[in-house]
Amino acid sequence: xxxxxxxxGADDWLFMEEIPELYAPSTQLCEKQVNIKSLxxxxxxxxxxxxxxxxLVHSTMQFSENVKxxxxxxxxxxxxxxxxYGTRPETGKAEKSDKATRxxxxxxxxxxxxxxKGKYPMTAGVEYEYFLLVxxxxxxxxxxxxxxxxxxxxxxxxxxxxxxxxxxxxxxxxTEMKRVIKDIRDCRRTGxxxxxxTESRILELLMLQLEQMQxxxxxxxxxxxxxxxxxxxxxxxxxLDATYSYPPTIIELSKQxxxxxxxxKRGFKEYYGTTIYGYVTRLRMEEARxxxxxxKKNVGQVSAAVGFNHPSHFTDAFKRYFGLLPSEMKADEDQxxxxxx
Numbered sequence: 443x444x445x446x447x448x449x450x451g452a453d454d455w456l457f458m459e460e461i462p463e464l465y466a467p468s469t470q471l472c473e474k475q476v477n478i479k480s481l482x483x484x485x486x487x488x489x490x491x492x493x494x495x496x497x498l499v500h501s502t503m504q505f506s507e508n509v510k511x512x513x514x515x516x517x518x519x520x521x522x523x524x525x526x527y528g529t530r531p532e533t534g535k536a537e538k539s540d541k542a543t544r545x546x547x548x549x550x551x552x553x554x555x556x557x558x559k560g561k562y563p564m565t566a567g568v569e570y571e572y573f574l575l576v577x578x579x580x581x582x583x584x585x586x587x588x589x590x591x592x593x594x595x596x597x598x599x600x601x602x603x604x605x606x607x608x609x610x611x612x613x614x615x616x617t618e619m620k621r622v623i624k625d626i627r628d629c630r631r632t633g634x635x636x637x638x639x640t641e642s643r644i645l646e647l648l649m650l651q652l653e654q655m656q657x658x659x660x661x662x663x664x665x666x667x668x669x670x671x672x673x674x675x676x677x678x679x680x681x682l683d684a685t686y687s688y689p690p691t692i693i694e695l696s697k698q699x700x701x702x703x704x705x706x707k708r709g710f711k712e713y714y715g716t717t718i719y720g721y722v723t724r725l726r727m728e729e730a731r732x733x734x735x736x737x738k739k740n741v742g743q744v745s746a747a748v749g750f751n752h753p754s755h756f757t758d759a760f761k762r763y764f765g766l767l768p769s770e771m772k773a774d775e776d777q778x779x780x781x782x783x
Contacts, residue, residue, distance in 0.1 A: 443460070443461050443463055443497075443515065443516060443517030443518075443519055443576070443578055444458075444459070444460045444461075444514075444515070444516040444517065445457070445458075445459050445461070445497050445513075445514070445515055445516075445576055446458035446459070446513070446514050447511060447512065447513045447514070448511070448512055449482065449483075449509050449510070449511055449512070450509065450510040450511070450512050450561065454478075456476075456478060456486075456488060456501075456511075457474075457476070457488060457490055457499060459490070459492055459497055461492055461493075461494070461495070461496070461497050461576075461578070462494045462495065463494075463495060463517060463578040463579070463580060463581075464494055464495060464578070464580055465494055465495040465578070465580045465581040465584045466493065466494030466495065467637075469493045469494040469637075470493065470633065470634075470637065471491055471492070471493045471636055471637050471640065472491070472492050472493065473489075473490065473491050474488070474489070474490040474491075475487075475488075475489050475490075476488040476489075476490070482505045482506055482507050482509050483503065483504070483505055483506075484504045484505060484506050485502055485503060485504040485569070486501075486502075486503045486504075487501065487502045487503075488500070488501050489501075489627065491640065493637065494581070495577060495578040495580055495581030495584075496575070496576070496577055496578075496581055496644075497575075497576040498573075498574070498575050498576070498626070498640075498644075499572070499573075499574050499576075500571075500572070500573050500574075500623075500627055501570075501571070501572040501574075502569070502570070502571050502572075503564065503569075503570050503571075503572075504567070504568065504569045504570065505564050505565075505566055505567075506566055506567075507566045508563065508564065508565055508566050509563075509564050510561045510562065510563050510564070511561070511562045511564060512559070512560070512561055512562075513558075513559070513560050513561075513562065514558070514559045514560075515555055515557060515558050515576065516557050517557060517578070518554070518555070518556050518557070518578070518579050518600075518603070519554075519555050519576050519577060519578060519579075520552065520553070520554050520555075520576075520577045520578075520579065520582040520600070521552070521553045521555055521574060521575065521576050521577070522550070522551075522552050522574075522575040522577070522644075522647065522648060522651065523550060523551060523553070523572070523573075523574050523575075524548070524549075524550045524572070524573040524574070524615055524619065524623060525548065525549050525550070525570065525571070525572055526547075526548045526570070526571040526572075526573075526615065527547055527548070527568055527569065527570050527571070528547070528568070528569050547614075548614055548615035549612035549613065549614060549615065550612060550613055550614075550615050550619065550651060551607050551608060551609055551612045551613065551651075552596070552607070552608040552609075552648070552651055552652075552655075553605070553606065553607045553608070554596065554599060554600045554604075554605065554606050554607075555605055556603050556604070556605060558605065573623050573627075575644060575647075577644075579600070585641075585644065585645050585648060586645075586648060586652075586765070587764075587765050587766055589765065590764070590765025590766070591762075591765055592652050592656075592765055593608065593652065596608045608651075608652070608655055609655045613651075613654055613655060616650065616654060616713075616714060616716075617713060617714060618650050618714055618716075619647060619650050619651070622643050622646050622647045622650065623647065625643055626640060626643045626644070626647075629643075646728070649724070650716075653716055653720060653724070654716065657716065657717070657720070671701060671705055671709050672709070672713065674699040674700065674701040674706075675699075675701070675706065675709045675710050675713055675714075677698075677699050678695055678698075678699050678701075678706060678710060678718075679710075679714065679721070681695060681698060681699070682695075682718070682721060682722055682725070683725065686722050686725040686726055686729075686748075686749070687726070687747065687748050687749035688749050689722050689749075692706065692707065692718060695718070706718075723759070723763065724763075726748040726749060726759075727748075727759070727760060727763040727764065729747070729748050730744045730745075730747075730748045730756070730760060730768070731764070731771065733747055733748075734768060734771065735771075741753050741756065741757065741768050741769075744756065744768070745757075756768075
């Protein structure tokens with residue numbers, strides 16, 4: 443697959459990369475940090491990371507005049523795109539409040555693209571931040587099994603070779619997604635550890651996107667949650683992080699943080715982009731996966747560790763979450779380890 447982008451009318455490309463399509467777990471990551479000079483650009487910085495089947499670019503850009511950015515993708519890819527944008531008041535204007543002086547927004551989606559060329563307008567004075575994942579089909583299906591119920595309709599369109607978006611409308615980026623993006627961007631590990639860290643965070647990011655899209659939460663506006671309530675909701679998350687194996691009930695959690703049940707449930711969903719139940723399930727399943735893959739625990743040990751009284755209940759929950767049985771995931775991970783040796 444080939445990915446390239448440039449400002450319309452410019453001679454130089456912002457980036458031009460040709461990436462092998464096959465997922466190659468033994469291939470090291472290639473990193474680039476590029477500061478680009480352009481007459482119209484007030485700020486234009488690219489961080490790029492690539493390996494077999496994966497191209498990642500994090501761009502920050504702002505222009506002094508309206509421009510168009512040309513982008514081309516050759517080959518069948520799945521993209522996970524996050525866009526953040528904001529405007530500030532002109533210097534010298536009175537600043538009444540953050541809301542009055544700065545407008546911000548964000549959106550994201552997952553798309554299947556069987557080669558495309560496009561022009562994307564950039565408005566003068568607006569600061570844009572792009573976080574773009576471009577995955578080959580083999581890489582994407584390595585992360586999320588092709589037969590998983592999580593994306594069955596999306597996969598049908600992929601197999602037909604039709605351009606499609608997972609969701610009809612873009613969704614707002616949640617706090618959890620921002621945290622994962624920051625974790626990928628700021629990772630200081632090197633070599634094999636960085637590759638493993640990056641892949642695990644990409645999987646987490648896709649999971650957060652699919653979870654939000656399936657729940658139908660099209661808008662996530664943290665400003666709808668009052669500041670005092672927000673502190674309590676963040677405290678609720680800290681409690682769940684520490685007790686997810688045997689979490690408190692919503693009634694108990696509500697009492698612990700001194701916030702009524704309605705505000706707790708609504709505020710948690712608005713701020714974190716998922717329900718309390720969904721958040722606890724995610725923590726349990728991700729820890730279960732880690733215990734099986736990294737510590738080689740059996741199903742009985744794992745189910746007890748993440749709070750299931752019966753292994754059969756755990757197996758059902760694991761299959762619903764990952765689209766694979768625990769034994770199937772373990773076999774897949776073991777096979778990948780053998781290929782790396």
